[in-house]
Amino acid sequence: MDSLSPARLDDPLAPAREATAEMLKERQHNYSLPQPFYNDERLFALDMQEIFEKEWLFAGMTSEIPAKGNFMTLEVGDNPVVIVRGNDGEVHAFHNVCRHRGSRLCVTDKGKVAKLVCPYHQWTYELDGRLLFAGTEMGQEFNLADHGLKPVQVRTGGGFIFVSLADEAPEIDGFLETLDHYLAPYDMENLKVAVESSIVEQCNWKLVLENNRECYHCNGAHPELLNSLQEFDDTDDPRATPAYKELVARKQADWEAQCVPYKLTRLDRRNRLTRTPLLDGAESMTMDGKRACQKLMGQLQSADLGSLRILHLPNSWNHFMGDHALVFRVLPLGPQRTVVTTKWLVHKDAVEGVDYDPEQMRKVWDATNDQDRRLAEENQRGINSKSYQPGPYSETYEYGVIDFINWYSERMLENLGHSQPDLQ
Numbered sequence: 001m002d003s004l005s006p007a008r009l010d011d012p013l014a015p016a017r018e019a020t021a022e023m024l025k026e027r028q029h030n031y032s033l034p035q036p037f038y039n040d041e042r043l044f045a046l047d048m049q050e051i052f053e054k055e056w057l058f059a060g061m062t063s064e065i066p067a068k069g070n071f072m073t074l075e076v077g078d079n080p081v082v083i084v085r086g087n088d089g090e091v092h093a094f095h096n097v098c099r100h101r102g103s104r105l106c107v108t109d110k111g112k113v114a115k116l117v118c119p120y121h122q123w124t125y126e127l128d129g130r131l132l133f134a135g136t137e138m139g140q141e142f143n144l145a146d147h148g149l150k151p152v153q154v155r156t157g158g159g160f161i162f163v164s165l166a167d168e169a170p171e172i173d174g175f176l177e178t179l180d181h182y183l184a185p186y187d188m189e190n191l192k193v194a195v196e197s198s199i200v201e202q203c204n205w206k207l208v209l210e211n212n213r214e215c216y217h218c219n220g221a222h223p224e225l226l227n228s229l230q231e232f233d234d235t236d237d238p239r240a241t242p243a244y245k246e247l248v249a250r251k252q253a254d255w256e257a258q259c260v261p262y263k264l265t266r267l268d269r270r271n272r273l274t275r276t277p278l279l280d281g282a283e284s285m286t287m288d289g290k291r292a293c294q295k296l297m298g299q300l301q302s303a304d305l306g307s308l309r310i311l312h313l314p315n316s317w318n319h320f321m322g323d324h325a326l327v328f329r330v331l332p333l334g335p336q337r338t339v340v341t342t343k344w345l346v347h348k349d350a351v352e353g354v355d356y357d358p359e360q361m362r363k364v365w366d367a368t369n370d371q372d373r374r375l376a377e378e379n380q381r382g383i384n385s386k387s388y389q390p391g392p393y394s395e396t397y398e399y400g401v402i403d404f405i406n407w408y409s410e411r412m413l414e415n416l417g418h419s420q421p422d423l424q
């Protein structure tokens, strides 16, 4: 090994690794995390190395790259990634880094190319990552075959694309099969993005997830969302009322008859799927509860399908209604900066201005995202105070947050080479 290889240098994060493991072992269960988890540079670097570079991350939808040469890009911390539909029709992913001098290769969010051509000196790669052309000036010894793009692991299921920068990524087959099953009615290859938004939140990524995992704040914060959303999504929720349970039983009988999957499924503690009714009478998450797109997704005959909710830790939650779907992707930018991308999906043959008005469709979640951004940013500002100390989560209202923090803590400890102390 080269004597200057980073593996031979001291790990500058070594003290932070030990301190992090100690804090996690000693943390008070069912309490928010100590301050450094939300604002420290070293903790952020560990989150990127140990969580975001090791887990499967939601990247986008297969319908966004329908034809060969269609690509999309994303940044996992410092790691640019490109996902491309190959000549073989398969989805490939690579480090978006040229093998010449390391320039970023694809510089737009999305596009379509015949080959991947580096903007710097025009080295040219096939869609499967092979280097095809490097000019005539690289000398006799130069071997194209040694300079292909570095692959990134990629898997698809139910129209979702996941990437992992890990050498050995966690098992994901069960989740992909479950997604195929739940999303079969939506004909996921035949969707399109009707609206897309990316907002940068001035807060740690875990505060975005924590906020999303509870509806304790909904009454105070989300008047538009509560025109259609039930505050809980599970009949086992300690707050579920008899009226909610009766509504669920009625709707589940309808869904059963329509062969639409609905059962609550949890996999590997990272993934949770469930179909839950919206407020009685509402068929979509819109200001008035009416459908936002007249053409339903897939072959669906009814829009009265509630919302199929899909959670994928660490970086995605989703809502699928009958007329449109919402997919959410969270990517950390810094210890106190996170980008949240939301896409509104409709049937690819739905016609803008005829079947749907994007301005109407986006209203509820534009408002909700902005409200959640403010809440998470205020949460961050208070946490940065020298007076902050971890506070207790409610076991009835915030069990989703408890689950997320327990999962995070367990993954982090395991990846740091420690095991999680028993959760009482």
Ligand code: 3BY
Pocket (backbone or CB within 6 Å): 211, 212, 213, 214, 215, 218, 229, 317, 368
């Ligand atoms: O609807 C959601 O995606 C989450 C869950 C509860 C509140 N929040 C807006």
Ligand code: FES
Pocket (backbone or CB within 6 Å): 098, 099, 100, 101, 102, 103, 118, 119, 120, 121, 122, 123
């Ligand atoms: Fe890509 Fe030179 S860095 S061709």
Ligand code: FE
Pocket (backbone or CB within 6 Å): 211, 212, 217, 218, 221, 222, 368, 372
């Ligand atoms: Fe919210």
